[in-house]
Amino acid sequence: MKNRFEIAKNIFVDSVDVSDYIELGASQAAYRKLESSIDKPLKMVLLFGKPGTGKSILLNRITNELKHKKEIYYFDTPATTQKEFFHKVFKILTKKELPSNAEVNFAALVEFCKGFRGKREIIILLDEAQMYDADLMEKIRLLSDSRAVKFIVSLHKTEDEDLIAKEHFQSRIWEVIELKNANLEELSTYVHKKLLKHNLFEVSNALKDKNLKLIHKYTDGNFRECNKLMYTIFEICEYYDMNDPNKLNYSKLPVKIVEMAALKLGYINA
């Protein structure tokens, strides 16, 4: 039988599995906004936020929800070359494979798109779009101008670079959805819900406000960082549970363990 801390640890393995999705007020609002943007006659929608704010899981969820209703495609990893990108787009639009030695004629592709305007509506979700170069982004913009293909572009927001200000986004993006780090209340709900979803109510109860405040302080409310920290916390608990149970208070997670996990991950230094 698995140790309860081992189960708890594995719950926080970072993944974009839709079944792991935890509904929170803010993420629910972002989801609804994205859903309504898809229904509007917009050409491009920008979804942005710091890494670990839940962009990928949101795109995954919307793909999952709408895949039976709309022609929706999710590009989770950016294409390494323009050739590869247009091969994928060609396959979506024509439902045919392009020979590997052939290249897409971009002008013809745009004309082809214009041809089915009003008959088909294709939605392409581009994750990690900061990896695409400006030239490719411009071509994506031209494709979206055909009004037959709508792009949802997901980008990282970095401290030193305001992406919305980038030239090709400033004039083209008509709807912007920003995902932010969670506040203390949201992060607490996220952690408790994750544990309760797997019936680990005793572990969930052992996490007191003091622990959660500390976790929020170290991770700044970032879900990915929170997952990492929670994983390490339960890894330490698992060790003590098996080797040195005297050091573990089962009704109240010792602050020392949270601090040890933070030390391990470099949030604080000895």
Place this chain on the structure above:
Amino acid sequence: MLDIKELEQQWKQYNNKRKRPLYIMGFLGLLIVSGSIFVVNKNFDFNKINIDNFSNLLSVKNEQKSIETKPVIVKSKNDYLLNNYLKDMILLTKPKTVESTNSLTPLDDEDLYIEKDISKPVINKKKISIIKVSNNNAYRDVERRFRRTHNINDSIFLANMYYKRKNYKKAIYWSMQTNKLDKNIEESWLIFAKSKVKLGHKNEAIRVLKAYIKRSNSYEARKLLKKIINN
């Protein structure tokens, strides 16, 4: 794999580093207090003071007992006035000695000391208590949290758990709490009906299930209803 020993070592270092400013502040505070006491004592002229002043000084000394560790030695032993002061002082600190001595009798060296209690402070060591939470306690915690947050996950969880533990009255209560928040949670309707059957209120369970089926046409509810009617 985690190297817990090394991590514990790192945590000790971190903890010491975190407490260092407190130690420094405490030490500085101690230094300032003992310095000011030293200055007060140094400037003190026994020939110029009257009894009232001395008693003031005594009260100050009593308050600072825990900080001052050096005994106060009075040098002008033969001074009559000083002996009177000392008598007053010893009356406060050593009443028994004063009873047996005349106020004008010169005092021994030992009598010139104010006894200070410099025994070590008692440190309350925190014990690590290992209490395994019983399920009941954990449920109560979830109940308390529900009253605070009104989270449906908690109430449906409690309804489920109480049903499994055969506490049908509580299962009914928590399924009703869930139902108050959201009437579309099928699980709460089913637990309610099953608990009612267990408590012998079969007709009520059938009535509730029929109402729910009319509302949702749920397959699970129909299945349960059939099962209740057949049994």
